[in-house]
Amino acid sequence: MISLILTMVWARRGPAIVLAVLAAFAVAPAVAAPAYLRAADRVVAAGQVAQADRGEKEMSIRAVDRDRREDGGSSATGGIDIATTAAGVAELPGFEYAYAAELSAVGLEPDVRFRTRLVHRQDVCAHLVIVAGRCLLGEGDLVIGEQMAKRLELTVGQSVELTYAYYNNDPQVMAYILDGEPKRFFLAGVYRPADPGEIYWGEHGYFAPEESTTGTHAGEPAFTGQTTFDLMNRGKVELSVDGYAGPGALDADRLPALREALTRLQAGIADMGAGLDVGTDSLKLQTGIPQLLARIDEGHTTARRIVPVPAVALVVLACLAILLAVAAGAEVRRPETAVIALRGARQPHRWLLAAGESLVAVLAGTVAGALAGQLLVDAVVAVRWPGVGADPHPDSLKYAPLAAAAAILAVLLAQGVTMLRPVSELLRRTPTPGRWAGIAIDILIVALAAGAVVQLAVGGGDLVGVGSAAPALVMLALALLVARSLRPLTARSGHRALGRGRLGAGLTWLLLARRGATGRVLALLMAAVAVSAYMVAASDVAAHSRRIQADLGVGADRVLSVAPVGRAQLIAAVARADPGARVAMAAVAVSQRPGQPPVLAVDTTRLAAVANWPGGTPYRQVADLLRQAAPEPVVTPRTAEFTMELSAEGFGPGRQVSVDAVLSPMDGSGPDVVAPMGVAQPGRHTYKYPAPQCQKNGCRLNALHVSGSNSLGVRGTLTLHGLGGTDPAGWRISQGGQVAAGPDGLRIEVTDLDRVPEGILVQPVITPWPLPAVATGTFVPGAVTGLDYRPARVAVAGRLPAIPQAGGPALMVDLEYADRIATDGAPTPSGQVWLSPRAPADMVDRLTAQGLTITGDLRSTQLAARLARQGPAVALGYAAVVGVLVALLAAGVLVLTAAAGRERQVEDLSALRAQGLSRAAVRRAALWSYPMLALAAVPAGLVIGLAGWAATGWALPLSGLHPPPLPLPSWPGWISLLVAGAALAILLGGTALLAGRRTLRRVP
Template structure:
């Protein structure tokens, strides 16, 4: 019996090979999904590690030694003992103490630092590296500024803060220490993880040049110190943050915290590694949802393809099975002769498919995720036996009718009457599609439980329903063509609609195209979403985050670097200051249209900028270095102060208590040494009783108004200047504030979502707002945010608060030396990102990586459909040749016969692919909104929900091409046989 089955396989070896290849594809599709998910998990982890910050790749254990005058050995034993249980990190020891004597200022100390292996991470500009006790390395800019060269001596003393004079300063403590300049250095890579979280190279007015003085471990014990910060920085080695070690690393970090607490409560552990691990888990969770969404319909399609093609082949052998039945063969012999040929081919293909699926993913991973993780992972092969078993069961189920039909049914060459009724399986599929779709909606798009199967069941159900609707339409067209005497189209149409299994073949092709169409929608929508997140989420082509400065200082510095606002814009983040705070941006609206990435469907950026800043306000400028104010006062219980700013900073200058009568009050603030602008004036009272008085400011012009946040005090202007009727209560800390005239109060605000009631961030007081323009989204912040003009906000604000987040947005037209120009104006760049960096980060997150499987699924679905078509053509070829040859003998002309043979399958596949793409688009509209395509923790941006029509047309052409090639080749072969 086995030899007979093998002979049947050899006789129809073309069909057997095609069925084996189809089975290979089917099983490979089932194995590919878990294999790709494993590879994607590794790629997600590697992508997050590659884009992680220094704090997310390092951990620092800190300890403090106080009152160490006289010196003692650096003792890292307590710190190092906490790290024994945390392998896989490379550790660097450091010690730092404040010192004075190098710089001329006492506003900040010099950072004297021992750092293990420092010479390997700096470039020696002059001299040599550290060797012995008392050797130091100076930063090249510091050495140049102070006129020091290698071999010179410097003297440093331990430093202690002293606030006795009201202004914090640092004073020397202990014996001075003479040190030798061994060389000068430049940090090779200031941002590399070796430097940890210490901020050695951060500069600013309050912290110095950002070039610490490096020394040896022997120097520290020989130096009198007041406070020494000991630290051990652990830098994650390659492989420590691999996906396989995440759970173990979390447990080790928890044990580290416990060990540190038990050893010494004063030890501090700083690390953002848990945050990185959480992001990796979020990306893996997104992959774990996205991959199965298309893996499920792909596997179902694979089973359907085996079921259909085996059944179609069995239909072609019905006459043979009828002969076996007439001879009275026993049921097991009849079953084996009916199913054996297909089972042999399916089993051979299934066994090869188990290996092919894993090899395919190994190749894809090597190309898509080069250099990621370990070698090829074969763990997904545990699903191979199940996939092979399902393939065999589908093959057996496809032949059940041939095993149970009577001989008359087996000899019938067209469907029996009533065979067009809806099968029970299709009815169940429809019910399941409705139930899972409802579950998806009720769970608000949660792809868990049965909701995960909603996209697959909806796609297959729509494909079956549409195929049942379209085939009768094709049948009517064929009948109409026959009545009109167009024999070629009529015969082609009748072959499509009257052949057994034609409806199932059409449904399979529609379903395969639907899976590919759904993949096209997901891939293009995800691409558009990442593009929107990168452009609108970044805010500008390039975004520089600078060290904290006040909003006024930031605005002045950026305008000094780019006076015309062509390529740079000052930006700070604000808060609404309410019980339900809303984030906002204060921007230099002068540069808004030229720099910011603007949302679609929003008013023009230039229009919004004009509404945010309807009039230009001329500031009151002091040439410097002296600030002089001419005032006439009727009371000696008033105090006057002025808020001033310049590129050197911002300050509130107290001009002192006013005397009765006219006098000039003078101060020489540091910020006004090269000129400054007066942003506001403040009058307060002294004593306990209410102060009611009049004062006139003569020297600052008449362009001043009383701030809306002031008390019942009033201000009027006249030829002598601005006159203020002061009415304040010192006991309630009431003040009268003046702001420059022309600044709208309330402040104009453009908003997305709900308009804020008030804003805070640059001011001591809350600023009132006037909503003037609605936006679909605010760049960088999303659909619940607002925009105000930074210049207006600074003039309305009192006090000198630093911005929460200070940034400079750059346009693509920014010059190559943009950072240098901004640095020359006193800004220190702490981070440099933008559209390209955000897009690169998004492309390495779980959603983007998972969509690679969608492209693979579309290719596999198309190959399954093409394989089913090829096998169908091979099965139909003999019977169709007999029919058409008989018609030719009875007078059918060559032309109609050629049309019937050549156009049957091209028409079929064209109709199926177009219908399938429409089904895919419909399935996407019904379920695509639930897919987590937006990345990890995305801002609330108006992301695209639908793909582009041009892209869908391109995918349709690419999917249709292999179908047409197979269909045309089959048609030509059939036409040659008919003659």
């Protein structure tokens, strides 16, 4: 029997090869999907690691060593054993470590308001460039930065003293207090950091700008050895063990081990703290590695929700193609099957002889498909992501038996239609079509599709289980319904054409209408076109979403992060670097409390020229909406000393108030000034505070802060003389007080400080109030958190579809106006400079020359590259491959269908030709039967694909599991669909035309 079946396969090896190829199409995606997911895991991991921030590649265990002098009166520390701390983290594979200790000291800076950071850091000499002297060798050695040496006029070989100190933040002190015995150091060398941004330095901000008596300068710690710390009389010391990824530590193959080690580390932090011999007050782990691993996990999860969708669709279509191919072959071999039945063969033998030929081909195709699936993934990964590797694994074969079983089931179902017919029916030239069976199958598929869509909706779009088959089932069900409805229309068109004498067109339509397989072939072609269109739609929507995330999500072509700097200082520095206001803009992402929408403060005078905007945004009107007319600011005299004349009356003994002034230099030449004027004494007095920033162009008065003592019942009146107007309408006061016009100044009545322990704020009205803002959608906020972390009232002046960088719901305000109402006088830690594509290459140097320190540089192209290596983009690479394979499958089905019906079509056309049918009519009937089928399938398939997209496309996580709050598209562009439709029409129409030419050549 086996020999006979193999002989049959060899005798009809052409159809067997075609069936084997179809089986390979069914099995290959079942193997390629898990193989591609393994490769996608590596691609996503490698991409995320390559684009990760520095903080996501390092970790730091930090502790505070308590004051050892309390132990028996000893002045020594008792030894800082940092190595003990390191023992707890040494298991992170591939990481390198640096151990550090740090304290604040005074003795070098001439003003005790400013400290010297005394630091010990392991192997620090290997990361410093010694510009004078030598590096650390023995106890008492000290190396300082070259700018510090120049600023303080220190030279190598000097003997200097440093004393431990702590900072006293009492408003009356605001300075470092000596708290130890002086330690003499030998100034061994002067250094320059080899690379201040090197990951070795961790997140300590050693070289971040600091303030001193001469203004802002680059941070430069003084480095010394560990033994020096042991011998120094000191209080608390900050300890750290910094680990950073060495070469290959974050490779995809090593991430599982890193994940396990990090979990053990997090679980063991408490035990490590108990085991330290330094008696720490606190011990904590700081690292961004979990965030990196979370993004990698999200990418893996996203890929696992996307990849099965095209894989299932291709398997379903391939099994349907096998069903059609085997049914067509069984139809041709009906007489052969009847003869076997008439000779008395038993039912098992009849089934084996009928299906064995097809089963052999399917099994051969299964093996070929399994190999082809893995090889295809290897090729795709090698081309798109060279160097990553596909990581072949036997687990990729776990779904191959299911796909093979589906293909075998399709063979048995196709053969069953013939085997279950009586012999008399098998001997008929034109068998009776089985309408009810076809209708039952269509109803079953429609019911499955409806159930899958319902499950998808109820499950919240979770593409698992039957949900992953929902798109394929929906499109197949729609294709079957459309094909069934088109068959009567085809027959009617054929009769109408014959009635009008158009023999060629009429024969073409009738040939299509009277063949039972035509409807199934048309359904398969439409489903194939729909699946390809669905994949194109997914790729187009995802690509458009990535472009929006890259452009609108970044906010501009390039966004520079700035070290902490005053807001007015930031605006002025950008204006000096870009005097034409064409390529740069200052911006601040305003921190908000949990639950509040993000707020973006920007220099609106430059907004239109720099920011990226969503389509249809009237961005040129935004500046006018946000920067409405405002009163002139209150400006101090141009002197190096801020002077305020103030009268106090009515305050009881021990219940006086202190007054601080918050000033901003008008030219932005320096940081804001918080001028503590001291306790307001009874009577009229003049209070002064050094303010060299105000000497050139004066300073803007932002606020007066009136705070009481720690007593209750603080009440009285202050009178401000000569600074600002006396009209109460020109001032705004917070709860606990009120303002009124006095005969010689502005009267500030302190009515109740008991309920406002933070004090009263008196501000000149120098902005529109409430502050104008533009918001997204219908969001209507009443107040937001301002730059000084206090509530700020805002009024919505306009609406935008989205706020650049912030998305929506979000708000945008003018940065200068937001700074005017801020009362903290502190530098902002979230300053940014946005650059347009026209920004010159030396823009960073220009900004640095204006006193800004650039700490980050994000380009929209960088974000686009990062998004291209995330889960959705990587997974859609598989969808693109499936889209091509589905188109090739459809073309193969056309070839197979034309070959299966060629003999019958040649007989019919030859008979009609003998009866006098013209050659032109025969030519049209032969050439255009299947091209018309293909051309009809393309537009219908595109519509079906869009219908399937409407029903299920929303569930695809094309922008990740947690999409950003941006106006992302949900529908593909028409151009991509039209291009895809034209390509499919050319492929399928050309294939059908070539098949028709072969038929025509056989007709006399």
